[in-house]
Structures are given as structure tokens and as C-alpha cells.
Amino acid sequence: MSLKIHRLSADNYKRLRAVEITPxxxxxxxxxxxxxxxxxxxxxxxxxxxxxxxxxxxxxxIxxxxxTAVVKLDLGEYIVTRRWTKNDSGTLTIEAPDGARYSSPQKLLDEVIGARAFDPLAFTRLSARDQKAALLATVDLPFDPDELERERKGVFERRTDVNRDVAKLEGQIAGYPLPDPSLPADEVSAADLLEEVQTAQEINARRQRHQDEIDYADSRILDFEEQLSLWRDADSRILDFEEQLSLWRERRQKYVDGLALLGPEIDVSDTKERLASLEQTNARIRQEQQRKAVAGELSDRKNDAAALTIKLRSIEKQKADALAKVQFPVDGLGFDENGVTYKGVPFSQASSAEQLRVSVALAMAANPTLRVLRILDGSLLDADSMRLIEEMAADHDYQVFCEVVGDNGGVGIVIEDGAVAAVDGVKVA
Ligand SMILES: Nc1ncnc2c1ncn2[C@@H]1O[C@H](COP(=O)(O)OP(=O)(O)OP(=O)(O)O)[C@@H](O)[C@H]1O
Ligand SMILES: [Mg+2]
Incomplete structure (x- = not known):
């Protein structure tokens, strides 16, 4: 079904007194x-x-x-009459050409009329956001662009947060010294080192006692060897000294054996040094452990960021794939998060003629049944633009009501003091 205005009459509506127009x-x-x-x-x-x-x-x-004010539109199939009266909400009736009345007239209008009296020039003046909403209202999208955009934004913001963490952790990592492979993984306990030193010192003391005994025995052996040589001849003393001598030799041997059992002397200087530098070492170990924790977190966060990037790409791909299948009313039309695009650039950057052509095409697409458009600012259109609109209206069978200030060179319906004064240069009585 296609509807156009065959006849329009308006009485006492706003500035109008009585107007009758047969377009x-x-x-x-x-x-x-x-x-x-x-x-x-x-x-x-x-x-x-x-x-x-x-x-x-x-x-x-009124x-x-x-x-009262009355406006009557003859749309061919429907005759719409709306009446405004001072103290009530007015009336709307719709009749068929044979006079039969439709019930629920407003519902009928809403169903057949769609986007109503769409003004293509008004579209060019909408904000980018409203243009996008108007465009999306004309097509069937396989997804909700706002919801997809919200999802994309959410993921993007999460990735920004994660990347902020990554930068922070990288800064922290940079503050740590490079890892030292010689450093033990866990902190060293002072008690362990002290015990080590104490055990060594006890052994060394026992060794010292053995050595002292050996030295003493050596001096005694020397004494008695001297005495023995002095008293070699004195038989009575010899036996006694020989006995003493063997006793001391035995005693010495006992300590020599003990010393062998104790093993070589232990050097505790290294352990003592480690003990002295213990705090410093442990501080380094602690630092390395913290560095490792930060590095682990950094790697986790980097993985998070990478996963979010993949998700972002998938949302963008999902949108691109879906958009590739959408049939816009005009070739070359599209949209991004900011608004409508034409041939890949923002709509506001298209040429005036392109903007007009697209807007008229959109207006037509939005009003497939009631084939009536209106242009309130027709005076802004130059001759080329006017021709373009005429061509498009003729090609697609639309009726474009266009308001022009002045007499328009005698072309059109001239309104004077709320009434029709002339039609195409011919005065109306
Ligand atoms: N209910 C009303 N009763 C009487 N006059 C009204 C009423 N409503 C608006 N007007 C007057 O109608 C005039 C505006 O009418 P309208 O907008 O139709 O004019 P226009 O021809 O489109 O003017 P323009 O060339 O400036 O666009 C104003 O002077 C306004 O005061
Ligand atoms: Mg006006």
C-alpha cells in the first residue's frame, strides 16, 4: 500500500484561516x-x-x-479528519472512501504511517548520535549495537585497567636488582649458623686440648731422654725412667690417636663471615623472593591483557561480520560508535549534495507507506539541490512538501495571511 495526500484542508489551525490544497x-x-x-x-x-x-x-x-480547528487529509484509501476543540482532547476519525468509519483510528495511523512527516534536512542537522539512532531505526540489525558497544567498552576499560597494572608492575620490577643465581632461595637462619660455629668451636677446643697434651708429652719425653742419657749409668734410676718414658709415650700416642679421630682443624672464618653478612644476604633473598612474586603477577596481568585484546577483536569482528550482512537503505552508509558514516567518513564530512541525497533516501526508507516528506527549510536549497529532490521524489514516487520563503518565482502554492493566495502564479479569489 502506498499513501499520498490527494487533498488537504485546514481550518483555523495555528496561523491558518481556511486552506484547501490539491497537491x-x-x-x-x-x-x-x-x-x-x-x-x-x-x-x-x-x-x-x-x-x-x-x-x-x-x-x-486553534x-x-x-x-475549533479542523484538518482533513484525503489519503485516497483513508480520509483522516482531526478536530481540536477548546476544552476537550479533540477527535480523530478515519473513513474509507465509501464513508465507512474505522475504529481505533490513531492505532491505524500509527501502524500505516511509521516515521511520519520526516524532514530530510532536519536529519542533516541532527546530532551524530541522533542521526545514528534514526539510521538504525530504518534497518534490521542482527545485534543490538548499543549493547555490543557497551560490551566492547566494558572489555576495553577492563583492558585499560589491566594495562595500568602491567605498567605499574613493570615499574616495580625495574626497581629490583637483577637475580643472583648464587643466592639461596630461602633466607638463612642465624641460629643454624651459630650452631655450626659452636659445634666447630667445641671440636677445635677439644683438638687444642689434645694438642696441648701432645706438646706437653713431647717436652716431658725430651726431659726424660736427657735425664736418661745423664743417668744411663745409674742402673737404679734407669728402670724408673724407662717406665716413665714408656708411660709418656703411651700417653702421647693416646692423644695422637684422638687427634686423628677428630680430623683436621675446622676453619670457621667463612661461617663467621656469613654470619656477619647474614642480615644483608637475607635482605637480598627477601628482595629476590618479592621480585619473583611481582614478576609472576606481571606475567598474569599480561596474559589477562592479551586475553582481553582477543575478546575485543572478537567483538569487533562480530560487529563487522554482522554489519557486512546489513542492508542499509543507501549504499555506502554505515555507522561507528560516534555516528553515521558515508563512504567510510563521518556523515557530516560528506558533501552537501551527498548529505541531501542520503537524507532523502533515508527519509523515504523510513516512510515506505505514507509517501509524504516535508522540508521546512526549503529556502536553504539551491537550484541543484532542489532538482535532486525533485528527481528522487519522481523516481521513487514520493510527495515532498517544501516550505520556501518568498513567492518562489510564481511556482507553487503561495500562502498569504493564513490562506492560499495563488497557485502556480494564478491568484485564488
Ligand atoms: N494559534 C495561533 N493563532 C494565531 N496565530 C498564530 C497561532 N500560532 C502561531 N501563530 C502565528 O503564526 C505565525 C507563524 O506561522 P507559520 O510558522 O506558519 O509562518 P511561516 O509562514 O512558516 O513563517 P516563516 O516564513 O517565518 O517560517 C506567527 O506570526 C505566529 O504568531
Ligand atoms: Mg515557517
Missing amino acids: DGNVVVIAGRNAQGKTSVLDAIWAALAGGEASRATQQP RDGQD
């Missing part, structure tokens, strides 16, 4: 000087169709001094 052609120019009622004509169409939304936007729809 002709694809572009319907509503011309006239300022404040004569041009926008009132275009608003009347919108207000008749949109209901609640339009009445909220227009606080005083012309000053009047009690």
Missing part, C-alpha cells in the same frame, strides 16, 4: 512571506497524523479567537 506533482512548494502560515500548513499534516506527540509539541493549535 500536484512530486514536489509541493508552499511559498509566501514570513509569518503567513507556511509552516502551519506543514504542521497541520503532521498534527493530523501524529496525534499525541504532535499535540504535546503544539500547545495552541487559531486565536476561534473555538
Whole structure:
């Protein structure tokens, strides 16, 4: 089904007194000087169709001094009549050409009319965010772009946090000395070292006692050897000295054997040195243990960041894959997180003609049934742009109501003091 306005009448709506228009052609120019009622004509169409939304936007729809305003649109298949009265909410009726009335008229309008009275120039002036919302409303996306974007943002923010940790941990690692392979893994206990020194010292003391005994025995042996030589001849003493001598030799041997059992003298200077530097060493060990912990955490965080990067890529790929399948109303259209793009650049950077062409195409796509568009700022369009709109309207069978300030060289419907003053240069009585 395609609907266009075959006839429009508006009485006492805003600036209008009584207007009757039978549009002709694809572009319907509503011309006239300022404040004569041009926008009132275009608003009347919108207000008749949109209901609640339009009445909220227009606080005083009834012309000053009047009690009722009526707008009637003949859409061919439907004849829409909306009436505003001073103290109630007004009425809406929809009739078939044979006079039969439809029930639930606003519901019917909402169903058949869609995006209503869309103004392509208004689209070019929307914020990037609103343009994107308007574009996305015209296509069936296999995903919710906001939700996907929220997910992407969440992952991105998490990765930023993790990368901040990575940088912090890398800074910490840089503050530690390089690992020393000779350093024990665990801290050394002073008690162990002390015990080692004490045991060694006890053994060494016992050794010393043995050595003293040996030295003493040596001196005694010398004495008695001397005595023996002196007394060699004195038989009576010989026996006694020989006995003493063998006794001392035996005693010496006992200590020599003991000394052999005790083993070589133990050098404790190294252990003592280690004891002296114990605190320093343990501090280094502790530091190395901390460095290892930081390095472990750093590696974990780096893994986290890498995993998040993979996730980000997968979200981006998911979006790109899905977008590749989406059919936008105009070739070359797309969007990114900032807004609508055309041929890969932000929409606002497309040429004016490109922006106009795309906007008109979008407006058409958004209004497939009611083939009526409106341009409130037609005076801003140059001759080329106007031609472009005419061409597109003719090609796609749309009716474009276009407000132009001035008499537009006699072309179109001229509104004067709330009424039609001329049509295509011919004055209306
Ligand atoms: N309910 C109303 N009753 C009487 N006059 C009204 C009412 N609503 C608006 N107007 C007047 O209508 C004029 C604006 O009408 P409208 O916007 O249709 O003019 P326009 O021809 O589009 O003007 P412009 O060229 O400036 O866009 C203003 O002067 C305003 O004061
Ligand atoms: Mg206006």
C-alpha cells in the first residue's frame, strides 16, 4: 500500500484561516512571506497524523479567537479528519472512501504511517548520535549495537585497567636488582649458623686440648731422654725412667690417636663471615623472593591483557561480520560508535549534495507507506539541490512538501495571511 495526500484542508489551525490544497506533482512548494502560515500548513499534516506527540509539541493549535480547528487529509484509501476543540482532547476519525468509519483510528495511523512527516534536512542537522539512532531505526540489525558497544567498552576499560597494572608492575620490577643465581632461595637462619660455629668451636677446643697434651708429652719425653742419657749409668734410676718414658709415650700416642679421630682443624672464618653478612644476604633473598612474586603477577596481568585484546577483536569482528550482512537503505552508509558514516567518513564530512541525497533516501526508507516528506527549510536549497529532490521524489514516487520563503518565482502554492493566495502564479479569489 502506498499513501499520498490527494487533498488537504485546514481550518483555523495555528496561523491558518481556511486552506484547501490539491497537491500536484512530486514536489509541493508552499511559498509566501514570513509569518503567513507556511509552516502551519506543514504542521497541520503532521498534527493530523501524529496525534499525541504532535499535540504535546503544539500547545495552541486553534487559531486565536476561534473555538475549533479542523484538518482533513484525503489519503485516497483513508480520509483522516482531526478536530481540536477548546476544552476537550479533540477527535480523530478515519473513513474509507465509501464513508465507512474505522475504529481505533490513531492505532491505524500509527501502524500505516511509521516515521511520519520526516524532514530530510532536519536529519542533516541532527546530532551524530541522533542521526545514528534514526539510521538504525530504518534497518534490521542482527545485534543490538548499543549493547555490543557497551560490551566492547566494558572489555576495553577492563583492558585499560589491566594495562595500568602491567605498567605499574613493570615499574616495580625495574626497581629490583637483577637475580643472583648464587643466592639461596630461602633466607638463612642465624641460629643454624651459630650452631655450626659452636659445634666447630667445641671440636677445635677439644683438638687444642689434645694438642696441648701432645706438646706437653713431647717436652716431658725430651726431659726424660736427657735425664736418661745423664743417668744411663745409674742402673737404679734407669728402670724408673724407662717406665716413665714408656708411660709418656703411651700417653702421647693416646692423644695422637684422638687427634686423628677428630680430623683436621675446622676453619670457621667463612661461617663467621656469613654470619656477619647474614642480615644483608637475607635482605637480598627477601628482595629476590618479592621480585619473583611481582614478576609472576606481571606475567598474569599480561596474559589477562592479551586475553582481553582477543575478546575485543572478537567483538569487533562480530560487529563487522554482522554489519557486512546489513542492508542499509543507501549504499555506502554505515555507522561507528560516534555516528553515521558515508563512504567510510563521518556523515557530516560528506558533501552537501551527498548529505541531501542520503537524507532523502533515508527519509523515504523510513516512510515506505505514507509517501509524504516535508522540508521546512526549503529556502536553504539551491537550484541543484532542489532538482535532486525533485528527481528522487519522481523516481521513487514520493510527495515532498517544501516550505520556501518568498513567492518562489510564481511556482507553487503561495500562502498569504493564513490562506492560499495563488497557485502556480494564478491568484485564488
Ligand atoms: N494559534 C495561533 N493563532 C494565531 N496565530 C498564530 C497561532 N500560532 C502561531 N501563530 C502565528 O503564526 C505565525 C507563524 O506561522 P507559520 O510558522 O506558519 O509562518 P511561516 O509562514 O512558516 O513563517 P516563516 O516564513 O517565518 O517560517 C506567527 O506570526 C505566529 O504568531
Ligand atoms: Mg515557517
